[in-house]
Amino acid sequence: MAITPVFANEKQNAGNIKSQASNMWLDKKEKNDKVEKALKKFFDSNEFDWAEKAIEKMGAMGILNGIGNGYFKPKNNVTHAEAIAMVLKLTGYQKQAEAIKTQPAYFKGLSDPWSYGYLQLALEKGIIIPEEDGKFNPKAPAKRHEVAKYVVRALGMREDALDHMDEKLSFKDATSIPQSSVGYVYVMTELEIMKGTNSEFQPNKPITRAEVAVILDRAESITESEEPNKPSVTFEGTFVNYDEDDEELTLLVNNKTTVYDVNPYAPVYKDSKYYKISSLESGDKIKVILDSQRKIIFIEFINEATASTGQKLSMRNVEYKNLPEELQDIVDTQKLTQSYTAYKFDDSIYLIAARGKKLTGGYTINIDEVYKETIETNKYNLKVVVEIENPGDSATTQAITYPYDVVKLDYFNGIQKVRFINESDSVLAQTTLKSIEEVNIINGTIDYVDAADRKIKLLEKDGVVRTYLIPSNVVITLDNKTVRLSSLAKNMPAAITRVNGVITKLAAQSEVQIIETIQGKIDAIDTTDRNITLLEANNIKRTYHIPTNVAITINNKTSSISALDENMAVVLTRTNGIITKLAATNLVETINGKIDSVDSANDIVRLLGADNSFKAYTIPEDAQITLNNQAVSLSDLAKGMTAVITKTNGVITKLAVQRDLQTIEGILVTTFNSQNKTYISVKVGTVINAYEITSETSVIYNSESATIQSIPLNSIIVIKIENGEVIEVKNK
Template sequence: MVLRHSKHVHSKKVVSAVMAGLIAFGGGASIVSADEEAANATAANAPQTAINVFSDVNAGFWGEKYIYQLAAQGIVTGSNGKFRPNDPVTQQEAVTMAIRFLSMQDQLSSGAATLPTNVKVNDYFTKYVELAFQQNLLDKQKESGYTDEKVIWGAQKASREWITEVLVRSIGRTAEADAAKNKATGFADNAKISPDRLGYVNVAVELGLAKGVNGNKFDPQGAVTRAQLATFLSRAQAYITTNYENQYKGSIASIENGKLELYANGKLNSFKLDNSTSYFTSDSEKRLQFSEINPYTQAVVVVNNGTAAYVEITDSTQQVERLDRTYARLSPDNVIWLDTGSTFEELSYDPSTVFLDQNGTKIDPKTLAAGSLLTIERETYSPQKKIVSIRVKSGLVNKTGAGIVQNVDTVNKRVTLKDSTGYEDTYTWDDATVIRYQNQILAPGELKNGYTVNFTVKNSVLQSLEVTQSVDRAVQAMLYSVEENGKTITYKRNGSTQLETKYLAEKPEIIMSGVAKPVLSDLLADAVSGDQVTLTINSEEKISKIEVTGRQIEQLDAATVVNYDSKTRWLTVKDANNQPLVIVLDDKTKLESSYGTTLDRVEPLLVSGRKVSVSLIGTRVLSLEVVYKVEGKISSINTSKRVISILTASGKVEEISYYNSPIVEIFGRSGVTLTDLRIGDEVIAQLSNNQDYLQSLKLKTSAQFEVVSTEPTRNRIRVKSNGTTSDIYTDKSILTGESGQAILIADLRPGALVNITFQGLTPVAVAEVKLTLGEVTSVDASANALTVKDYSGNSQTFGVSGGVKVVKNGSTASNLSTVASGDRVEIRKDIQGVTIVQVMEKVDRAFWQASNTEIQVKRKSINDNFRYVLSDKVFVHQGDTTLSVQSLKENDNIVLYLNNGVVVEIVKQ
């Protein structure tokens, strides 16, 4: 698309977007131009658009990208080969750059400019400042009060608070600023903000347009630099409608031999390239090399005198599609015929189309054999869909090459590899295939996506594959021993009889279900039945991660001590069926009691009649806990006898006496007593040290929350529910994902829903709630069922006989009658198991422009919203064809589907 100069009058909201781009960054934001020397120049010497290579802007300078972009667009200039990035900006420069940025120069007065009496500027800037007053960016009365006789108004350095007032006035928020003029801002230097600008600062901060600087200060008089100007102007371009006559947006058709061809606005444009051309990407400030620019990617190109001065890759995904077809024959005039089984398909190619054999070697198309299976690669950015390459895929393959692992199918013994051209091929392996990393033989299951490999294929079967990059790999094994020094572990691979020993990384990650912060001593190593583990071995051949996947452990809950021999450490107990059992404690037995966790503390408690919970392998005791709690459901509360009966999971009723009123804990409530508990409540009864009376009761509860933020280093999650925010500490909690897999706090994202289980006031489990987003394909209200196709293309049927709540257009229904096929929905279950169906808001608009995080559409009326936040996983498509946001063109008819105000799906009509 060719971006053309806009001659429309810009609204206040557009102007405000410009100013927001100049101030909304806390490091002393400001506006800067390169025209100090131009202040005394004539109009004939006005800045030109040719880009300069500035000697004082070194490669890698933080503002390099923005300086060169704006220089190419003619918004900023240099002098004598220098840009002077650290020079301050004056008010007249700030105004001039804003006018240029909006491309409003054509609205400058052709006659003599008129300014307020005290507003003095150099001749060059007079008409720019006059236009700024006409656009209400400046307050005539206030600026006319300027009285500094030492520095003229225009030469005054633009301050942060001055820009703030201009910003707030430009968006029509003056009344709000007046209402907030007596309100403190909360900044440490609040007293330094001019009283007449205090309200403007408040409004700008509340709207998120201005932020503080270091030390919670606003720095109202702080100046800004030319490099900051270039940065903020460049970033603000995503929020304005201004187009530049020398800027083109489209897809790179080719880039070679000193020339760039860009497909834009339905035609092919050709631009020269030279050593002054600068290359960047939209999501990085790091300059690219020419070799890093690939064809078929999307780009913005700024052109000066036929040469591409600035090239920015906006989407590095190559716009190509691959089709598998059966070759039939060639015809004159570069036509290839393909056999579809029932008919023939005709495609045209041109002399630049590359023909390749199975090994990626160029061939003459005349050597193609009928019946060969071909992979046809063609670009998708133009209506012509030019064929880029045709590659032979069928037949016996014999090749040696390098690639990247894309997929490993251990069931069908197939591995998919992608070569340097992006071409993917799948090969089978057999029992003779050798897979190697360094000097070790790997199992196929140890290969991971992303591995870089060298491989040899003979007769289409993988003969050998060698992992060449330094990689992490996974090994399934049984723990045999863990050295006491904590430096090595010995294990036996699954399916092997050989022992292997490896060093541990400095701080290996240990994952163990049910253990909040496991350490090496929590691992169970045994020659016969040690922990089943998945070991991650890093590039240094050290074990960096140990995940316990299974244990062969027997559990005895509330066993009764019969006898303990401290010399032999033999413990005789009776199980729940009164069957005797002799078990043995050793130095590795994990002990727990209210008196301590060492053997000398626990042994005196092992007297006849004492209750203990034991985990063991065979007769070896892994852990022993002197029971000081009972879990189950309250079956009765006898306040006259002061006895509470609890039905345990094993079906046994435990009667527990209490003397004084025990402590009762219920999450979210204070001042609770026994009267707040009911028969059937699940509780944990905390016993005294001697197990003879009740100390406290903790009620088991669960609730659903929305994650606000996470602090992994503090094991803390901030959540909210019904408008109330709470801090939840997870150091004693088990965290699981949507599918029940173990996760870390860092895996939770703001906005996610979680079910949290509490024991009294202590959270013990945090489970992420499964959300299904997609399109309703059928509804059967009578059968209480609906079918949804999610954004991965999978269909799921949801039965809602357990209860349903449908939220649509602000109303709530208790059945599916309001849900229709074609609706987009989010489906989840609340804490009671009721299915919640949230029908998404639907917005039908014409596309305008987009960034990676936001999409802007054209309004149908003045009151319509035109800016929407994009989900990081937004699904963009036209029918069954998946698209990218960047592929959308101005005025495309699109439908947005919003979930809680965020766009999760875009349908191109």
Template structure:
């Protein structure tokens, strides 16, 4: 044994003695008694992570309060801590122009003051901050997007161009739409399984930990967490991870198998419990540590890389390190247990014996040598000259989903597809890609956002696209016409649902069988629209008896005289009262079902569509749009 190895072993045993004697491996995440396994396992990883980062703290020493609402001042405080700005907030005072400064809790004033300075709290939020109010999902999206520096991008987006497809999109305030759009695009937040967003729902302390975790994926924020690529894992003598960090340095982190928190990200971005044995060389990891001891390790999904050793490091280590080779399988000799791979780093064919206990996976599932195919792309791990692990994927794949973006910034066009799991991925199209749309030959310019698509990939590059446009017929009353770089028309259909449709230069617009221009369309016109995705193919305009739309909150119902009294919020911010009369012919809807007047109650929010007769408003239809718990 060389002197170098003797020294290494001595250091290892000395470290073990220290760990045993002084308990240095104990993770510092608080053990909150109210984060019970049955109810909160989904939130535990995110709460533990944010607690270790110092972003969230308990309501007491032992409780977290997962169901408590997050107040607006608490939300701002968490975001400032997450971004690593806590030291800047220390001792900072609210500006003299801040309204009702004393309403902000003393502990939060420095954080809120810094948020004002950073532009996170601005506009109406600054004029009426409401620090103790519970933060809504819409407000969380706005503040989070501003915190990561995308506020100007949100403001630059046209309000009506926000591609929000939530079933309750009409409840989202226009000014918040581009922020929610960006929050969804970036994976900070997402909708509910029923297709809604619930913008006005209060956010709980359990939920906010998940949102904050998603923000850490986008911004170089809290310095208490480091990112790196795993070079080696020791799970025997001294459990530890040897990682190459983003700053180029290398560091070994000790892992306590009893107290170090280890989680692994799945394909949907969720964190699940893992163990040291699940960490592999080439994995990208996020680590929260106390000194040299890892308190928290997070394994990123699908982000393996080859670690290149520094030239100054001991070359003898290469004999003990795993070697990762990425390329294309060019030969499989089953009788000799030999695999030949074309190494993409040097374009050479390299052959290796496959170890008898090698772990083989193909297309994400456990496989064996008999199922490996020439042409498969693969990442193989070689130790002591033998392959110990093979991760193979079929060379040809089919991706299905909906097109959410098309860009031409790179050499070849790139399309973004949202899959069934809600995740978006970018795919490069090859130079000779074949495109068909609606059973006809097509060009890249014929593809539209919203098209349903099946993409064939060969070695990661798109070679064939089969697209189908989503067509819809919409009839309703024009609410607004927006003339800008992209013209749009906002229509309220006969069930009270709002649609924003783009008008292109190819849109055919007719009125009384005569062709007209978009500038000739007026609010309250009735239109029949044939649309492809969110673009109008044709619009037929009919000037009917003008229909008025009134929206407000029910304050009284008098069934004897058949009148509903509602409170309306006017454009200038004031409120007024409106009497809405209904008859036996009036149709009432609740949750898109026809109901009786007895199903509508005081406090419900309604949309009434009808017209004035003799100074009285009579409703043709009344839609109860109250969101049920």
């Protein structure tokens, strides 16, 4: 029975996942008399406990897929093609590889269609190096030392491996490691990506799917970025809270609180067990994985919040009339919505808790206690205990109310965060201590206006649409004139002013157009979602959505997004934050050199470049090949010929070769033999040079075929040289 390989696309809809839930619940954790459970991706990922987390994590990232029906089969061997596909997926080349549909000439007749792009890209990226790896069957099981090569090369550390080829490895079976793999094994063990078993590396053992999962997991930690706003998929942060109804998780990263969509079935991996998201506590340090839609799909627990027993602080309630004017302005805005904030003003800390608009009386909120928690030396958190009560069965005042409370305490240095909790110790909000003078302006283009609910959506400079609630007391202007929110419209440039996180002003313009251009090279294309990723200056990658009404040109001719190709040079025009034009041009480069060798069976030409270095190039089947401007095949080319390779958008499209013909006239000085080779010395002017005469050299004396010894010395001769070799000698 054939098994679908690990790289194959395997889609499970939500219904399938939910139907399996009863059979896939994992380990349990008791908390508040509730049993917390989580759903794994694979039934059998726990077959090896040392690989379980890596299998589930790589599965969540889409690097590894199952073989079907929820099974992973950790014991199964991995082929060369599968291992290479996994490595390329890990390093972000899946789309580029799967866009290639042509079979690599180097593996002609040996590879399956699904692997064509991965193998071809591996050849181009130097993950497969024919000179080092030799010919192999990509469908054969890969050995541990071979996978070490693929991973090291993918990480860009081949030079480190080559520098340690003579390293004395400490494994008992070090002598079994092929000499060409010693440096690669050294790098992998130094990075702790691969380890031995019982002091043995077992280099020639076929590698299993479980082993590859662990290797990829360790390698991924080297390449990951901790910046969540970059297009990376993993980063660390501090858990704040989880909104189960809206399926949103709030994280604190670099002192900035961000809300992420989360898959409700995303497992939390902790202490070799799996739990539901609701098992997390505020302050827990976690690592998350995002999918292509920036939704959290996997969570790895790192450690718990490390606060010591809190010290209760002295505080006092402050009535509105006794607040500084700056705080009164903040309370006026903040009390309109449910909110929890902390401010430093002069030498005091002000804590504000508000419940928002209520249609009757009887709703209360009070800050009861404040604790100082020591995290480490000179670093503290504030824990603010809030009491909230709702109206009971008794009669209540039928009037709109805005319950809130403000307390004041002495300021001290080192405050890291402020956590508001209720009497049940559940987190209400987590924030930082703000300065009264903290003002920031958010620029963008209006995407949507909801005047009834006083909300606007703003398309900001980073391409993300964010929603803002505009309080009723906010000053709204259009072209510097005060207007209602309903006067604003889509595509208007707008600027929101926030003071200490509270919106105080919304200024829009009706006719001004802000035009900017973005230049780069196409790194990836998603024609389905109409997204392109550009490699911009300083090697920064950014993804842009191309609306359907955008004018697209290629080489100044009207085109479509499906006609774009990777490596094309692109200029995006953005008007008021919206992309309105995409102009692409083919990126053409040429490579000059002399042919050193031709492998026509595998469509490979090796050139000697101007810097005296050798490099092999795979010539695609559809590339144009010419010799002296005449169409020829690769087998017509020979060593010594001058060659120019043309690449269009990174793909070889033409190989133009010239035969190097040279005629020399001079006086035959002498003939001689050296190391079983025959040479002639020829004087041209005052310079005497030696030329090798081979069995292929045509010698003509007095218009008849002869030997070189037949030509008398001091005769005037004519020598023809082609591609550095003497092809004819005749007397004049």
